[in-house]
Amino acid sequence: MTVTEPRAAVETADVRPGWWHEPFDMFQTNLREIDALLDVETVLDAIQEHGAGVWLLNVGGILSHFPSTLPFQSRNPLLEERPGGDLVGDAIEAAHRRGVRLLARMDFSKVAARVADEHPEWCFRSPSGERQVYEGLVSVCPSAGYYQDRSLDIIDEILDAYPVDGFFFNWFGFNEVDYGGRVHGVCHCDACAEAFVRETGIEQLPSFAGDPGYLEWKRFAAATIDRLTARIRGHIAERAPHAGLILGRSADILFHEANNALGRPLWPHATSESVSAFRVAQPGKPVLVNAVAFIDMPYRLASEQPEMFGQYLLQAVSRGANPSTYIMGPAGLIDYACLAPAGVVTRFHRDHADLYAGLAPAADVGIVRPNPLAAPAEVHHSSVAEFRGLFSALLERHVAVDVVPAESLPVVDLGRFRVLVLPDLIAPTAEEDAALEAFVRDGGRVVATGRSGIHADGSVVAWLPGARQRSLEDDAEALKSSYVQRGGGPSVEGSDLVPVRGRLHTLAWRSDARLRHEFVPRAPYGPPEKAHGHVVGPVSACGVFTLGRGRATQVPWTVGAAYRELGLTAIRDLIADLVIDAVGEDGTVGVEASEHVEVSVGRSRAGLVVHVLNHSGQRRNSFGPTVPVRGTRLRFRGRAADAVGTRVHHVTAGDVDATVSTVGDDLLVEIVEVVDGAVVVVPDGGDRDDA
Numbered sequence: 001m002t003v004t005e006p007r008a009a010v011e012t013a014d015v016r017p018g019w020w021h022e023p024f025d026m027f028q029t030n031l032r033e034i035d036a037l038l039d040v041e042t043v044l045d046a047i048q049e050h051g052a053g054v055w056l057l058n059v060g061g062i063l064s065h066f067p068s069t070l071p072f073q074s075r076n077p078l079l080e081e082r083p084g085g086d087l088v089g090d091a092i093e094a095a096h097r098r099g100v101r102l103l104a105r106m107d108f109s110k111v112a113a114r115v116a117d118e119h120p121e122w123c124f125r126s127p128s129g130e131r132q133v134y135e136g137l138v139s140v141c142p143s144a145g146y147y148q149d150r151s152l153d154i155i156d157e158i159l160d161a162y163p164v165d166g167f168f169f170n171w172f173g174f175n176e177v178d179y180g181g182r183v184h185g186v187c188h189c190d191a192c193a194e195a196f197v198r199e200t201g202i203e204q205l206p207s208f209a210g211d212p213g214y215l216e217w218k219r220f221a222a223a224t225i226d227r228l229t230a231r232i233r234g235h236i237a238e239r240a241p242h243a244g245l246i247l248g249r250s251a252d253i254l255f256h257e258a259n260n261a262l263g264r265p266l267w268p269h270a271t272s273e274s275v276s277a278f279r280v281a282q283p284g285k286p287v288l289v290n291a292v293a294f295i296d297m298p299y300r301l302a303s304e305q306p307e308m309f310g311q312y313l314l315q316a317v318s319r320g321a322n323p324s325t326y327i328m329g330p331a332g333l334i335d336y337a338c339l340a341p342a343g344v345v346t347r348f349h350r351d352h353a354d355l356y357a358g359l360a361p362a363a364d365v366g367i368v369r370p371n372p373l374a375a376p377a378e379v380h381h382s383s384v385a386e387f388r389g390l391f392s393a394l395l396e397r398h399v400a401v402d403v404v405p406a407e408s409l410p411v412v413d414l415g416r417f418r419v420l421v422l423p424d425l426i427a428p429t430a431e432e433d434a435a436l437e438a439f440v441r442d443g444g445r446v447v448a449t450g451r452s453g454i455h456a457d458g459s460v461v462a463w464l465p466g467a468r469q470r471s472l473e474d475d476a477e478a479l480k481s482s483y484v485q486r487g488g489g490p491s492v493e494g495s496d497l498v499p500v501r502g503r504l505h506t507l508a509w510r511s512d513a514r515l516r517h518e519f520v521p522r523a524p525y526g527p528p529e530k531a532h533g534h535v536v537g538p539v540s541a542c543g544v545f546t547l548g549r550g551r552a553t554q555v556p557w558t559v560g561a562a563y564r565e566l567g568l569t570a571i572r573d574l575i576a577d578l579v580i581d582a583v584g585e586d587g588t589v590g591v592e593a594s595e596h597v598e599v600s601v602g603r604s605r606a607g608l609v610v611h612v613l614n615h616s617g618q619r620r621n622s623f624g625p626t627v628p629v630r631g632t633r634l635r636f637r638g639r640a641a642d643a644v645g646t647r648v649h650h651v652t653a654g655d656v657d658a659t660v661s662t663v664g665d666d667l668l669v670e671i672v673e674v675v676d677g678a679v680v681v682v683p684d685g686g687d688r689d690d691a
């Protein structure tokens, strides 16, 4: 699995041509030492049967599966028993003969003890001066010479010998934690100490999360990885223009690993979120989702729940990513139950390249994702809770949303969104502030919650209806028994109340703000004899105002996090209604469907592409079988002329029973039953060119 460092900032979308710009499907056989004798033809049969046309194979790094002559590489000793002694050579010859591409999986994160002893300066050094050793392998540091220089030698040796179609780097980051979950802390090697002070001006490296300077170190670490990725990518591009680099950020192909983790609560929309954010931030680059077939690294022989795995790949393709299945060992050895549904989605993607070619996000609404490097972890986590609460709320109300990473706001074409939702974001940078103000003035609408747009000194950005912050309440005790009153009415009892949880920013509003949703402060709640006395306070919990040609709505409390905590649809609908109101009557597609489906809207060369995914199998920490969802209706406004040629596919259950009709100027698609996922394609009549 992969450690990905959060991004510090947006890198320029430096796109170069390559095979990866057409839809592709990948299969990864992650080999153990003992697998070096595998039969390449048998493995390729399985890969092609699965629907994949790209094979990701372990080539070098920790262990070389070819006769490397570099002194700092470790050749798999089992290769001597292989006729010819070269797994990579056999694999690439057989793959290319079949028209299958071969990608080289590399791992520069660890070396053999022998290499570490020869080059102690390459190694991770803990705050107390220790090496990081796991199963006999020694971790090396991205700041030091092995990553920075010898990685290029290793890549060159491979490119000299084999026409590989690209590279993937595993665990390409700083090693604070090992496979066993043991925290080793921040690397204190000489290269880190020197570079950190040079780049940040901070003399002392932090040792562990939470130490002074830790946030600055995270930014330093992310920048180091970004720079190195860009350098290696440039090197590969020069040496082998046909070969792409798959990695998290500055690569040719952007990478998300869909996986599970012991003890990590399920965020059921993780894959949708990640792919959408990549596609929005760098629309010119393809995304690969590599889905892990086992439940977590300590249980590599146990299959992921098949429906959970199916969700990974369904969410991936629905948002425009290329799907990949990742197993341990050569194909056919370990029995992974999730391979069957994985193959169905993979083959669907392969067989519908026309509708997936260039599939890009096209929702009316963008939800801004907090930047993990903008604030210390505990502050960031509260923004994430708000983001997830709002994301779920909008999904359940069938507001199609794309994810806009906050750090990308200054470079993304915001003009294509009708509405931007800002979930409890810390105060924007000057560039983000300018981008959002321009968005509103040019006719966009924002719906901001929590602290979004409120500076630390209590001032509020010019494009929100709040004038300044009067007070802040984030004490759960103090907020108990307080409410927001939806609608009006002077009498509290009998009115429509939702509980306030989380954090409330009390604002003085601008004089031209229209106010609604009064705040009802705390009154006694126990014993019952004393549970009375609530009155409507003088403070409003929502303001709306007009700026330029746009409009801004501000809800200065953590309504999304409150929904996430309590699950009350009254809270959800309070915020969802505000967003739906901001979208207006003429959004791209109106949806009538069960709350258990996710609707996403994209655009490809085939036209408008709408995915309907059935989430009814969602469980506490996984997905099980779905209940088929009946009676989904999609109304495409003003698209009646495109009724001819509109088509509907089921991803997993054969042909769809669906009707296409027109109502006035609108196109109406009714899908009788969605089992796992359905796709509606509305052709664009050939007059658009925005795929």
Ligand SMILES: [Zn+2]
Binding pocket: 123, 124, 125, 141, 142, 143, 144, 187, 188, 189, 190, 191, 192, 193
């Ligand atoms: Zn270091």
